[in-house]
Amino acid sequence: MDGVSDDNTHTASAKSDSLPLDDVLVLELGHIIAGPFCSMLLADLGADVIKVEHPNGGDLIRGSSPVGNSSFNYVNRDKRSLTLNLKSDAALEVFFDLLEEADVLVENYAPGTAERLGIGYDDLKKLYPELIYCSIKGFNPGPYESYPALDPIAEALSGLMSVTGHEGMPPVRSGTSIADMAASFYGAIAVLGALFRRVHTGTGTKVTAPLFESTVSMMGYWLAYTEAYDDVPGPMGASHPNWAPYDVFKTADNExxxxxxxxxxxxxxxxxxxxxxxxxxxxxxxxxxxxxxxxxxxxxxxxxxxxxxxxxxxxxxxxxxxxxxxVNSVDEVIDDPHLQATDFFTEVSAAEGTDRPMQIPRFPVVSSEFGRVDSDDPPKLGEHTEPILSSLGYDKSDIEHLREDGGL
CATH class of the missing domain: 3.30.1540.10 (formyl-coa transferase, domain 3)
Structure with missing residues (x-):
């Protein structure tokens, strides 16, 4: 990848100055957690991620609530924000110019949205045969593919909710967006595999990472147990039926x-x-x-x-x-002496919701050959629009015309 200058150059914090994906450009058409978390993982490995957002509000959780803002600020660090109204023909042309330089496209639009915009995989594969197209959806193609999907939908259908919580109580969802993140992990792994394959074949591919099937895979050993022993597990709290004792216990100081x-x-x-x-x-x-x-x-x-x-x-x-x-509370995790000693957290300034700097997790894997990125702040909406367009050859008058026509 070359041709799109990066004004937020990633540098390794130790070891080699280069990162595995330093020469990879990723375009993200993502919102909420699943798409943005996937591309954040790629950014952690050095990829230049351009987050393409609608000029009217951008990502759905920008400015939505304290929890929404915090989610945005975490999963969108180390990215650049470009605003494009992809329903505008002029803005769509800009997007196609970006695709000329891009290695990977990550999208988690609702089913059929990308196709209606003319940027589905079948629309793009002939024009950009080396492009790796990662779709994060609720379901793989099949009977459920058009159903609305959220993290709790995948947790419910996968059986995860049925083993979470306590006997005699209603099922509960995980305290974090585990299904969204499971799909993101599988999506990022598939992208890395597709990049490796492209080295040998010269061609791109489409990969689909589904919330439902990804969460079912996390339930794999319970499915194997049910099949093998004809026994259906129920809610387990903090225990595990294979071990005894194996649980949480209250202490004299009410911890x-x-x-x-x-x-x-x-x-x-x-x-x-x-x-x-x-x-x-x-x-x-x-x-x-x-x-x-x-x-x-x-x-x-x-x-x-x-x-x-x-x-x-x-x-x-x-x-x-x-x-x-x-059992640590969230504030105790942030002050954990091991995490502080191992430089696990990075400090960024919020793009949404607060002026306070935040400590957020870095990429957790350490390598003998490369370090971790020095994280950049999550971007303000459209913060990098002009420098990105300039690097594509658009001058100030071109950019102004795009803005006047509703493309930016």
Whole structure:
């Protein structure tokens, strides 16, 4: 990719100065979470991402609410914003000029929208044979493909809601947009695969990443269990039917701590750390016996944990090698000493909703050969329109005409 100058050049924070996707240009026609999160992952690997937004408001969650603004500010860091009204013929010509330079297009429009605008994959593949076209949809082509889709729809249909929450209570959605993000991860992986394939074939392709099927894939081992053992799992809270104990426990200071020994050595270590002689109790000697007598075991552990502070409980169990963690609130995660020490957060200024700088997660993977991007702020609506158009050869009068005609 060349020809579109990048006024927000990414640099690696350590190791090599180059990133794996430094020479890749991505156009994003995205809104809310799924499309923008996918292209953010590509930006984290060095891609230049141009977010193409409608001039009247842009992304649907820009300026929508505190949660919407915060979602926007996170998933749209490290991008440039270009406003184009793609219903305008003149603006569509600009978009086609961009496609001449682009490697990847990511879109999560409602089904049929891109085709109505004349920018569906079948419209573009002959004109831009090397283009990789990533569509993030609710469903793969099939009986459901035209249904409206949201993250909770995928969580409900996939069975994820049925195992989330507590027995006797209504099903609950995940506390974050797990279906949107699952589709985004699969979309980004497919784009990387398509880029690798293009090196060998010289041709692009279309990949579709669906919320529903991506979330079903996350349920894979429960589907395998149901098929193999003819048993349907129900809500699990924080527990897991394979282990005992494996759950959250309230402490003397009214905190919650997760404890999950996953082997006999760790079970014995738990008993030692908490001065319990349960490992020799005939009800609890083996994992099978602990599962059979789980209610009695949990009652004992709940009383024991309630007599210790969370700090003491975590410290004693951790010293003995027992998997344990305090259940952190979101503000505690931001102050987590490990995350601070490993430079996990990057600070950006918000494009929407607040003037306060924010610490937000960086790309979590570390590499021996390349660093992580020094993140740029999420863009204001249309912030980079003029420099992007200028780099395509449009002069000031061209840009003004586009604006007067309603294209920008």
């Amino acid at each position: 919650w701590v997760f404890i999950g020994p996953s082997g006999e050595h760790q079970w014995h270590a738990l008993c030692s750390a908490l001065d319990l002689n349960l490992q020799t109790d005939s009800r609890f000697e083996t994992l099978e016996e602990r599962r059979e007598n789980l209610d009695e075991l949990m009652a004992i552990l709940r009383r024991t944990c309630k007599s210790h502070s969370s700090e003491t409980l975590v410290s004693r169990l951790r010293e003995e090698g027992v998997p344990v963690a305090k």
